[in-house]
Amino acid sequence: MLNSPTPVKKVPIHLQSAQNRVYIKNGQVVNHDKSFKADVYIEDGKIKFVGSAADITIPGGVHTIDASGKLIIPGGIDPHTHMQLPFGNAVAVDDFYHGTKAAVAGGTTMIIDFVLPNKNESMIEAYDKWRSWADPKVCCDYGLHVGITWWSKSVAEEIGILCKELGINSFKTFMAYKGLYQLNDSDLLDVFERIRSLNAVAMVHAENGDIIAKNAKRLLAQGVTGPEGHELSRQEEVEAEAVHRACILAHQVDCPLYVVHVMSKSAGIEIARARQRYSKKYIFGETLAAALGTDGTHYRCQHFDHAAAHVLSPPLRPDKTTPEFLMKLLANDDLQTTGSDNCTFNKKQKELGLGDFTKIPNGVNGVEDRMSLVWERGVHSGLLDPCRFVAISSTNAAKIFNIYPQKGRISVGSDADIVIWDPQATRTISKDTHHHACDFNIFEGMTVHGVPEYVLVRGRICAENGSIRVAEGFGRFIPTPLRPPFVYDRIESKEEPRDQPVEPNNNATKKLAELDSYI
Numbered sequence: 001m002l003n004s005p006t007p008v009k010k011v012p013i014h015l016q017s018a019q020n021r022v023y024i025k026n027g028q029v030v031n032h033d034k035s036f037k038a039d040v041y042i043e044d045g046k047i048k049f050v051g052s053a054a055d056i057t058i059p060g061g062v063h064t065i066d067a068s069g070k071l072i073i074p075g076g077i078d079p080h081t082h083m084q085l086p087f088g089n090a091v092a093v094d095d096f097y098h099g100t101k102a103a104v105a106g107g108t109t110m111i112i113d114f115v116l117p118n119k120n121e122s123m124i125e126a127y128d129k130w131r132s133w134a135d136p137k138v139c140c141d142y143g144l145h146v147g148i149t150w151w152s153k154s155v156a157e158e159i160g161i162l163c164k165e166l167g168i169n170s171f172k173t174f175m176a177y178k179g180l181y182q183l184n185d186s187d188l189l190d191v192f193e194r195i196r197s198l199n200a201v202a203m204v205h206a207e208n209g210d211i212i213a214k215n216a217k218r219l220l221a222q223g224v225t226g227p228e229g230h231e232l233s234r235q236e237e238v239e240a241e242a243v244h245r246a247c248i249l250a251h252q253v254d255c256p257l258y259v260v261h262v263m264s265k266s267a268g269i270e271i272a273r274a275r276q277r278y279s280k281k282y283i284f285g286e287t288l289a290a291a292l293g294t295d296g297t298h299y300r301c302q303h304f305d306h307a308a309a310h311v312l313s314p315p316l317r318p319d320k321t322t323p324e325f326l327m328k329l330l331a332n333d334d335l336q337t338t339g340s341d342n343c344t345f346n347k348k349q350k351e352l353g354l355g356d357f358t359k360i361p362n363g364v365n366g367v368e369d370r371m372s373l374v375w376e377r378g379v380h381s382g383l384l385d386p387c388r389f390v391a392i393s394s395t396n397a398a399k400i401f402n403i404y405p406q407k408g409r410i411s412v413g414s415d416a417d418i419v420i421w422d423p424q425a426t427r428t429i430s431k432d433t434h435h436h437a438c439d440f441n442i443f444e445g446m447t448v449h450g451v452p453e454y455v456l457v458r459g460r461i462c463a464e465n466g467s468i469r470v471a472e473g474f475g476r477f478i479p480t481p482l483r484p485p486f487v488y489d490r491i492e493s494k495e496e497p498r499d500q501p502v503e504p505n506n507n508a509t510k511k512l513a514e515l516d517s518y519i
């Protein structure tokens with residue numbers, strides 16, 4: 001407590017109402033734009049001080065953590081999860097409790113999940129349902145995207161209410177899952193136009209659902225019924241074509257577009273090209289921990305359970321150079337974020353697809369291991385520096401979905417979602433030790449560098465040296481406000497008329513040629 005006459009530089013600390021007072025000393029703070037030595041003081045769930053120990057006096061009784069040799073990074077933000085998603089005849093086993101417990105264990109302190117209404121279901125009723133599932137269970141803060149799985153005047157009205165009254169600023173459309181979620185190009189143009197009019201963010205699952213439906217029918221008729229049929233029915237070009245088309249559709253109505261789960265080299269190239277082509281760069285790309293950590297060779301595994309456990313859409317790719325290529329796109333800012341698409345089904349549930357790969361529930365794990373995987377494949381392998389790691393694991397998602405700097409930054413006034421990261425420590429990933437509710441881990445046996453030593457969720461220490469002490473329902477719903485400046489400032493910039501794709505300048509052409517050389 002500072003009782004002396006207020007010294008010029010000291011930071012007065014008022015103790016009376018303080019909760020969860022934590023002082024982290026001797027660490028290296030790493031934000032997306034700067035890495036520097038600093039101490040951090042937390043009180044009432046917020047960061048109150050970031051600076052030199054000489055500039056603060058900490059009273060007795062404050063929980064002090066010595067972070068010597070460790071990094072102090074913003075808690076991970078996973079922009080793509082599906083906890084307890086009802087999908088086909090199964091419900092994902094990671095519910096909002098187990099899924100967010102696993103998230104926190106791995107250093108992620110916020111998830112953004114998806115409301116996926118059934119066709120003809122009210123968007124708002126679906127939103128209320130997801131809130132009722134999540135609010136009582138989440139161990140960390142969460143946001144929601146809403147899927148536009150069908151289109152009508154009433155949907156157009158409801159998404160306006162979701163934006164203006166219910167804290168939603170992002171909507172996922174589907175070019176795949178024919179008959180379930182898929183929209184045609186004409187509807188996509190209307191949807192993107194409506195999203196643009198609301199200053200919201202469009203998202204897209206980009207695969208050509210018509211090609212997939214035709215291929216699946218043909219493969220089954222030829223007797224290809226195992227999990228290998230899943231990737232054969234939707235190979236890279238089926239994803240890349242849809243990515244290319246989605247970027248053009250969005251550009252035609254000047255709508256910012258976030259392409260989720262980019263799983264292949266050719267789809268990643270399409271994003272890079274679109275970002276070059278449109279100087280406003282309002283195309284954003286996300287890839288997944290799964291695509292960075294493993295590949296589609298597992299679909300050829302003789303054991304159905306092992307192969308089926310890797311089934312998600314778009315699929316993992318058999319081209320073993322894909323993980324490194326996608327990491328290079330993240331390093332180049334051709335891709336901006338990493339998600340997990342955590343949507344886990346157990347062995348019994350995956351066996352619903354025995355004899356017909358189209359019936360295998362789609363989805364894999366990732367929310368617990370995302371941070372360590374990105375560190376291992378990115379920073380430890382020399383492709384990323386720690387600041388870029390923070391950008392793609394936390395800050396870029398916060399900026400795109402407009403919750404920065406409340407989230408995604410170590411700075412005064414930000415939520416105290418903080419990870420003390422041990423870059424040298426290693427851990428070996430296994431279903432026997434993970435915190436998921438599922439009985440499989442697609443990264444089984446991998447040893448990764450980069451381990452969270454402490455994880456603080458709004459100032460509460462929820463993980464400490466592997467011991468997880470989360471509280472069910474402690475997390476809060478975080479509204480995502482309209483018109484994210486990181487997205488819309490560039491759209492409204494006057495630099496070029498909206499419908500003139502800018503010819504890439506020569507070093508951009510060189511870069512595109514480089515990208516092509518990877519294919």
Ligand SMILES: C[C@@H](CNC(N)=O)C(=O)O
Pocket residue numbers: 082087205261311312313314341343362363364
């Ligand atoms: C349905 C949802 C999860 N499943 C998946 N990615 O395979 C999605 O497509 O993102």
Ligand SMILES: [Zn+2]
Pocket residue numbers: 205260261313314
């Ligand atoms: Zn999807």
Ligand SMILES: [Zn+2]
Pocket residue numbers: 297298301306
């Ligand atoms: Zn395998």
Ligand SMILES: [Zn+2]
Pocket residue numbers: 080081082341
């Ligand atoms: Zn998904």
